[in-house]
Amino acid sequence: MAAAFENYTQLKQTVAARQEEAERLHLLLKVTHILPWEADFPSSRFTYVGEEAANLLGYPLVGASSSRRSRAGDGQVSRIFKRA
Numbered sequence: 009m010a011a012a013f014e015n016y017t018q019l020k021q022t023v024a025a026r027q028e029e030a031e032r033l034h035l036l037l038k039v040t041h042i043l044p045w046e047a048d049f050p051s052s053r054f055t056y057v058g059e060e061a062a063n064l065l066g067y068p069l070v071g072a073s074s075s076r077r078s079r080a081g082d083g084q085v086s087r088i089f090k091r092a
Contacts, residue, residue, distance in 0.1 A: 037044060043064050046056040062068050 044058040047054050
């Protein structure tokens with residue numbers, strides 16, 4: 009029983025530490041005006057654009073949840089990244 013309690017306590021501490029890390033990273037991204045993004049280049053679509061996009065680029069975030077945001081419009085990568 010004591011081992012289970014120790015494991016539960018360690019799990020709670022780990023979860024709390026991860027949450028604190030996530031909050032610090034979110035604050036850092038917000039105050040430094042960094043725009044994180046992910047794209048699926050084969051389909052030429054953004055799969056994630058950080059929430060600062062609206063402020064930094066002037067694009068409203070449309071149809072996006074708080075956990076995965078996308079650029080307004082059709083999300084085409086080629087509209088921002090011109091191909092040579």
